[in-house]
Structures are given as structure tokens and as C-alpha cells.
Amino acid sequence: MPALTTHRFRDDLAQAFHDINAQWIGAMYRIEQTDRDVLENPRARIIASGGDILFVEADGLGIVGACALQKTGERQFELTKMGVLEAARGRKAGEFLLQAIIARAREMGAERLYLLSNAKSAAAIHLYEKLGFVHDAKIMEEFGSRYERCNIAMRYPIG
Template sequence: MVKVIAVETEEEVAAVKALIYEFIDWLGARYPELEELIKDYFSNQGFDEEMSNLLGVFGPPGGACLLAYHQGEPVGILMMKPHGETEVEMNRMFVKESARGLGIGKALAVRLVEEARRIGYDWMILSALDRHFEALPLYRGLGFVDDSERPPDSGDEREIRLKLDLRSGDALRPPRPDRS
């Protein structure tokens, strides 16, 4: 069984940080030829500051930090942070290899979209490398479309920028609450 929670405690923050570092190691192993690009990306994102103030960056009132458990073990993370007044950015989706194929990524993403709508954002954006073949179909299946208007975060032509209109809804994605 998969359980997704909003991170609140120091123990949960520690589990998220451990998964973030596992994610970075996974990126390095998967894309050894992109080591400098990955390092620059995290540097440009202010990674050290994010890690020292995780819930300040990815927590309420404007963000969210989600942690997924399977059989009582932390196995997945997904976060969002404000990116302007009406836009929120999805960050750091990662599911441990041992837990892939169980629907954890989808459970995290659906919960994050619901949270973004609840807060009242109009758009969710994200960036991913073109070889994230596990995640890209998930994002597109949730309704994300290409966002070629937004400049790349990494300066690399392999970066795919996607956006999701949170103002519309369907059975998978309930409509956002009225902001008036």
C-alpha cells in the first residue's frame, strides 16, 4: 500500500533529504556525461539554501513537500515552490528504483496537483531532461503540455519544459477552488 503525506516533522524532512541525495546520485549514474550540467543546474536552483531551509522553500503556505511510503518505508518525494504569483514549479520527483512500477510517482503527482489547485495557482511548470522516459509520459498523462515560451533552466537543448493549466479540471484533476 502507498501512503503519501505532506512533510511536517524533522524525521520526515530527514527522509526527504536522504531521498534527494539518492536522486542526485541516481542522476549522476544515469547521466555521467552530464555531470557538469547537473552540478550547474543544482547550483542555479540554490540547492544548498533549499536543503538548509527545505520546508521554508517547499512548504506551506505557497509550496508543498510530499513524501511517499510503501510498506512503511520512505520511497518517493515530490515538491513544489512558488514561481511567481499564479505559477508553481514542480520539483524533485524521485521514486526509489526498488519501488518503481507501483504507481507511487502518479500518486505523488496527483496529490501535488490537487494541492496546487487548493492553494489557488493557475499554472504548474516543470523541467526535465529528454531522457527521463519514466516521468515524461506520467506528466503528459496528467495534462502537462510543452512550454516552449519559457527559457530553459539549464541552458541545455535536451531540457523539456512543460506546463499544466490548473484552472481546468477533469475526473483525475478536480477543479480548483474559487478564489473570490
Template sequence: MTVQQQNNARERVSIVPYTPEYKQAFHDLNMAWLEKYFTVEPVHRHALENPESEILKGGGEIFFAIRDGKALGTVAMRAAGNGVFELTKLGVDPSAQGFGLGYLLCEAVIDVFKAKKGTRLYLETHTKLKPAMRLYEKLNFKLMPKPEDAHYQGTDCYMIWSPDQ
């Protein structure tokens, strides 16, 4: 795919905040990759079935990449307390991968994190998700030792966003 094709595809996409009409898309986009690569943990299932109470109510955000009324990607930012936020639940429909939607979605999270004057933005992931790892590194997330109280059992790395110098 050429850069021009990627740019054309991105131009037709809008990044929008959560509305109830996209609740099922949040669930489905995330379950697709979770079931493909991992065992779905109860903590995942609960958040995907209850995004309003598990993510939004505590001060978090959910965004969608929308084209022609269809959600092609999603990401969440969960508030962990004291200015700490987790970038989580990033999923892009396989038909829309490679167009930079994950980058746009993560940029939306970083922008809101900055606006909320957050103190730390972290994520947990797995090294077998190589495209995701490259994306996070491109966005300036840095690998850190995984804390003992990490949120997910199926992850093997922990990353913290570092603002550009």
C-alpha cells in the same frame, strides 16, 4: 508486474505532507536520482538541505509516499509567486518504482495547486528521464519552449500542466 500487484502495493501507501522527521528522506530520495543522471547543481543542494526555507516558507508543499513508516517517494511544489508553482524534486526509491507512487505524489501536488487557485503549474525535466516524461504526459503536462530564465541548467524541456478539458 500485474495490475493487481500494482494496486495492492498502492493500497498500502499513504501520501502525507512534510514533517521534519522526513527531512532526510527528502534529501536522500532526490540526491539518489540527481547523482545518477546529472551533476548536482548548487540550487538543488540548497533546496534539499533547506526544504523548510526554500520550499515550505514561500507557500510551497512537500509530500511523501509512506509505507510501513518508510518514505518511498517524495515530491515538492515550490511557489514562484503570483499564483505560479513549480512541480519539483520528484523522487521514488528504486525498489518502489513501477507501482504508481510518482503518479499519486503528482496528483497530490495538482490537488493542492487547484485548491490554492494557482494560475500555472510547470516543471523542468530532461528527455533522458523517459519514465518521468511518460508520467508527466499522462498527468496532462504539455511540452512548451524552455524559457530563457529557466531555473535549472541540466534540463532540456519545460512542461506546463493543462487541466483536463
């Protein structure tokens, strides 16, 4: 197994953020305008508003995954745009990245951390559950309409 490391957002990684996410979204779903806005403008849509983006690098493969924390309120973040390249699946890069993004959310003072997904993303849902996310109807009601494909909402019990 190659060693895994994380990197914070830098402008030279913006294209990797776009490409990794466009690959997985496009393979399973239709890329929505909301996706395009974030993927094409990560500094403006994520970083400038108080969020962060982490990348996972695998030795010998380069950057293989990305995940964003989008600030959606005071001490509130949406875990969004988490993707791992198909070539890197099975190397625990997704789990490594998810653990890192949860730790980063804590560092940033998150009191509410949630995500929006789709039941079709069964492997991702399983990973979220494994690391402690719980299904939450209130989150679904509050934020679920942001994406046409959203039919699952989860929150992480911080604190």
C-alpha cells in the same frame, strides 16, 4: 500492491526529502548548487515561501517518494524535486504522488503549474504527459536556465 498514502511536509521528513532526491539526481545527473540549496533547506526554500512538499508512503516500505511545489510567483508553482526510491519503482507510487501534488496545487490556488526536466528522464516525461502536462516553449524560455540539465519544460493546464 502495497497501499499508498500521502503525507505533508514535517521536519522529521526533511532527511527523506533530501535522500530520495539526491539518489535519483545523483544517479542520472550532477547535483547542482540549486539542488543542494533546496534539498538541504526544504523548510526555508519551499515551505516558508508558500510552497509545499508531499511524500508518498508504501505499506511495509515507509516513505518512498517526495515532490515539492515551489512558489515562484503569485498563484504560480514549479513542480520540483519529484523522486521515488528505486526500491519502490513499479508500484505506481510516482503516479499516485503526481496526482496528489496536482490536487494540492489546485487547493493552493495555482493558476500556473509547470516543471523543468531533461529528455534523459524519459519515464518521468511519459508520466507527466500521461497525467496532462504539455510541453511549453514559453516556460522553457522563462525558467529553463535555472538548471544546467534542463532541456524540457512543461505546464499543467489548470482550470
